[in-house]
Amino acid sequence: MEGRGVLAPLAGMLRLSLRMTYRKLGAAMTCVGIIDASKMAQSKDGRLINILGTEEQTCEQEWPVCVQLIGSEADYMAEAARRLESSANIIDLNFSGPLRKVIDTDYGAAGLLNKPRQIAKIVEEVVKSVSVPVTAKIRIGIKGSDVDVVRVAKSIEGAGASGITVHARYANEYYTGPAHWEYIKKVRESVGIPVTGNGGVYSASDAKAMLEKTECDFVMIGTEAIINPLIFQQTNELLETGKVTEVSEMMGLLKFFRQYSIFAKRIEHKGLWKFVRRSCRNFMKMRAYMRQIKAGTRKLE
Numbered sequence: 173m174e175g176r177g178v179l180a181p182l183a184g185m186l187r188l189s190l191r192m193t194y195r196k197l198g199a200a201m202t203c204v205g206i207i208d209a210s211k212m213a214q215s216k217d218g219r220l221i222n223i224l225g226t227e228e229q230t231c232e233q234e235w236p237v238c239v240q241l242i243g244s245e246a247d248y249m250a251e252a253a254r255r256l257e258s259s260a261n262i263i264d265l266n267f268s269g270p271l272r273k274v275i276d277t278d279y280g281a282a283g284l285l286n287k288p289r290q291i292a293k294i295v296e297e298v299v300k301s302v303s304v305p306v307t308a309k310i311r312i313g314i315k316g317s318d319v320d321v322v323r324v325a326k327s328i329e330g331a332g333a334s335g336i337t338v339h340a341r342y343a344n345e346y347y348t349g350p351a352h353w354e355y356i357k358k359v360r361e362s363v364g365i366p367v368t369g370n371g372g373v374y375s376a377s378d379a380k381a382m383l384e385k386t387e388c389d390f391v392m393i394g395t396e397a398i399i400n401p402l403i404f405q406q407t408n409e410l411l412e413t414g415k416v417t418e419v420s421e422m423m424g425l426l427k428f429f430r431q432y433s434i435f436a437k438r439i440e441h442k443g444l445w446k447f448v449r450r451s452c453r454n455f456m457k458m459r460a461y462m463r464q465i466k467a468g469t470r471k472l473e
Contacts, residue, residue: 174200176411177379177404178368180394181205181240181264184222185458188229189435189451191237194397196431198404200390201236204228204259206266209243212252220256230259231439238262240309242269244284246294250301257302265298267291267324268311268339285311285319285343288327295331305334309370312355313342325359337368337392347371347395348468356386368392374466376406376416383411398455398462401428429455 179186179194181203186194191202206223215221220228223242230237239260243249253263267284284291291308299306308328313319321338328336338359340351351372360367369388373379379391397403402424406416419427429452436442436451464470 175404175408176200176383176390177407178238178390178392179203179397179404180370180392181238181266182394182398183269184224184226184228187440188231188234189439190432190455192234192435192439193428193432194401194404195234196435197402197428198406198408199397200404201238201262202234203238203240203264203392204230205240205264206242206269207239207252207256209241209252210245210248212241212255213248215255218255220259236261238264238307240264240266241298242266243294244290246290246297249294250297253298253302253306257304260304262305262307262334263298263302264337265295265306265308265333268309268337268343285314285324288320288324291324292327292331295328295333299332306332307335307337308333309337309339311339311341311343312352315344316342321355322358322362325363329363329365333365335366335368335389336363337370338388339392340369340371347465353382353386356382356388360387366390370394375400376403376410379403379407380410395462395466398459399466400424 175198177199179191179199179202183206195202207220208223211221222228237260239256241249241252241263295306295308310324312321325336338356340353340356341349356367356369366389368390369382369386370392373382373391373393374396382388382391393403402419410416433447436447442451
């Protein structure tokens, strides 16, 4: 991969045309998610349906692309992985989700994070079932330091995973508050597979700081990628030159929408008026929503 910034899955919020725009503007990889493994495993047509009930699409031009699965049963996870293998360069297993929709089904952080043996079993079965690399995403705890994150990471590595992402917040913190980067560093020092850090990155300088302080291999960015859609380009520039070209918020958005319109026309066959009226307006609504999440005034449910 070129670059060290990865676009987070964001629970089915990003259409293919949007993800392609982020790839064009500096993201080293995009992620599709979150796909419910049990529904995928039982689907007759093999479509990628996310937990919000909408269909996801990928294409070769998006590669490298990661597809994220969520579930709690190894057989369903393995079967779902087999079915979506042709759509992914990497299959990521979500053991970090704090969303109510996820928790209620005993998935994600609340359902599995304190069960390292079950996590290892799932990883092992999925790894055996596909030929593409398998990675996993975890949180550092549920309600505090109640999980041995290093033990979980080692069990994931021992089960054959090719990489691990650590969201450096507790599940009950959702996506706000300070991120505890020291846990990313602990995991990095404990495993021999690539580690991606996640949480608390709000600028290119934050991304650089995470890479330096934790020695992680990649940085995953979610909320801030919507607020500042040029963050991957800025991070790449900072890492390469030591500085970032200053761009006003308005000019940054215009640059993003100019590129977005190209992919929306190519992939969704949207004319300019429809793009401005629907796509731009929907993105700005999502951006305002992400600002509220960042401020802690709303929760991503």
